[in-house]
Amino acid sequence: MSGAERDGRRPAARAVIAAVADDFAELPAPPAAPRGADGPIGWPGYGEAHARARERTGEEESVVCGVGRVAGTEVVLIGFEFGFFGGSLGERTGDRLEAAYSHARERRLPVVSLVATGGSRMQEGMRALSQLQRVARQSALTRRAGLPQIAVVRDPTTGGGWATLGAGADVVLASPGAQIGFAGSRVRPPGEPAHAYTAEAQLASGHVDAVVPPAGLPAVLGRWLALLTSPAAGPVPPPFALGATTLPATGWEAVRRARSAGRPRAAAYLDAYFEWREEIVGDRCGGVDAGVLCGFGRSAGGTVGYVAQAGTATAPAGFRTAVRLLRLADRLGIPVLTLVDTPGAANDAAAERAGVGAAIAEAFAAVASAEVPITSLLIGEGGSGGALALAAPGRTWVTPDGYFSVTAPEAAAAILKRDPEQVPRTAEELRLRPQDLVELGVARAVVPPDPGVPAPHTAPPG
Structure with a gap:
């Protein structure tokens, strides 16, 4: 003041x-x-x-x-x-x-x-x-x-x-x-x-x-x-891959890559994709999720909206902020890029009290009903419905660092009453690798690295 x-x-x-x-x-x-x-x-x-x-x-x-x-x-x-x-x-x-x-x-x-x-x-x-x-x-x-x-x-x-x-x-x-x-x-x-x-x-x-x-x-x-006031002509292309350039040999390797601390995260992808950008903050219901970045940026001379999960469990406020962005972009005719990267939706008691199910439902509905084109890129973990809610049907790509699964391999093994040592086997059977996702029709393709940029050093999976 x-x-x-x-x-x-x-x-x-x-x-x-x-x-x-x-x-x-x-x-x-x-x-x-x-x-x-x-x-x-x-x-x-x-x-x-x-x-x-x-x-x-x-x-x-x-x-x-x-x-x-x-x-x-x-x-x-x-x-x-x-x-x-x-x-x-x-x-x-x-x-x-x-x-x-x-x-x-x-x-x-x-x-x-x-x-x-x-x-x-x-x-x-x-x-x-x-x-x-x-x-x-x-x-x-x-x-x-x-x-x-x-x-x-x-x-x-x-x-x-x-x-x-x-x-x-x-x-x-x-x-x-x-x-x-x-x-x-x-x-x-x-x-x-x-x-x-x-x-x-x-x-x-x-x-x-x-x-x-x-x-x-x-x-x-x-x-x-x-x-x-200056929307880009959509649909927009997905970003280039910033991390690994080779595909994982096994499902468990895909999971370990996606969970690696050295893997490029949402902020790096946004910085590479946009010349400059401005963020919107919060769900207007009293909630902020720092693990979901939303806003608008300038790319190739036009405006693109973005929703980017930053690798954490997505809270109800994160989904609602994403919906706010999607609906505003839709109303203004601005195409949208979503970056999918979450182990899943938050599922603790606080998330349930805050209506995580309803928030995910709103996100699914906002993506499904959008009249502007949405481009999605899976850049890391794609954990269950919390990830799928922000992935555009038919317009989702994946990086070599990403995996998508009905649930995490550990949770799948527990649900199937398997011993913990069978988690890697479960990951293989879930067919969650990038190349599996393409073959199954979940992803359109594995995105390549930028041909004009030298491949970065990628830390080994942790």
């Missing part, structure tokens, strides 16, 4: 807009329905307070809406003026927001909201609260039109503003130290820790995608807008 925001001197809406955008042109305010001097519910003194807010801020309402360019991308910008009744939403705020969203759909432009609000305006009662329904409808229509929405949540972003424009955006960026939450500081339960309502806490809980200092915001916004 900046010092100005800490002591209450928050940047004005137009200053925040000017910091991120060029060539800003304000949209005309829509005609306002006549109402009494003290507003729609006759709040005593509201008219005078409204006049003081206009004089103090130079604005007619709590939002400034217009069209500008962020790093070359034309967008509709919505800037909140916190000095105007705490950036609260009233009837005429709703009029302006509806007009801004409508303009975005007419012009096929992304929407960027620079939010700083305390929620709905008390002096307009339920007429103010009902604006949340209008905003939600406009956001839904814009989503249906296939246009991206990015929110920058500033200090503070609480109440209905967080529950619509903020949390409802496709990508949520937050100002450092900003107060963010549905409950504002004056209405929280007594004794609640203030840090639980900060940008950093919301990032840790999977409710925002990044905390971005003001100086870096224009560049980060520009990167996101470039990614979300």
Whole structure:
């Protein structure tokens, strides 16, 4: 949080807009329905307070809406003026927001909201609260039109503003130290820790995608807008293999290779495949799985979405974050790459309480129903349904380091009541090697190494 925001001197809406955008042109305010001097519910003194807010801020309402360019991308910008009744939403705020969203759909432009609000305006009662329904409808229509929405949540972003424009955006960026939450500081339960309502806490809980200092915001916004508005022509090819170049002789060798600490992991494949990328974080349900990397990257001049398992057991939050990415990419027409690498889905008591079965079902459904092409590459362990859920039917490749199995050989031996020493034999009988997967029709082919890159040294299986 900046010092100005800490002591209450928050940047004005137009200053925040000017910091991120060029060539800003304000949209005309829509005609306002006549109402009494003290507003729609006759709040005593509201008219005078409204006049003081206009004089103090130079604005007619709590939002400034217009069209500008962020790093070359034309967008509709919505800037909140916190000095105007705490950036609260009233009837005429709703009029302006509806007009801004409508303009975005007419012009096929992304929407960027620079939010700083305390929620709905008390002096307009339920007429103010009902604006949340209008905003939600406009956001839904814009989503249906296939246009991206990015929110920058500033200090503070609480109440209905967080529950619509903020949390409802496709990508949520937050100002450092900003107060963010549905409950504002004056209405929280007594004794609640203030840090639980900060940008950093919301990032840790999977409710925002990044905390971005003001100086870096224009560049980060520009990167996101470039990614979300320039899909690659799909389907995209799978990455080249980065590890072993020869096929395993036995099933157990395939398993040992996939489990080797020296095998290339998801981050190495993403770095090799993309020129640059941005991550989305969290499932928007309070969960983050560091073992599933999701986001969008630039490859060969276009944007590709990615879901990459990083070799750990995938938690429910990981599957739900993957679904969030898949559905956003599908809506924006962006092809997707999935990297499969997990010993299986998490199956402890915490995972069961968090609905791991339902989360896997959602992942299967998202892959099955996607209208954009999905390319999958098995880069390591392919443990049971937790791996298969993110593998595209008919468009899955495998590296020489990968194996796919109905379950791990150890678990299969236990299920079949075999002695532990029979695990290698079980691995052989499961036909899980890369060449077996191709022969069985599970994988299309074993991917080769990049012909232009010398083969790396690969550590022996552990």
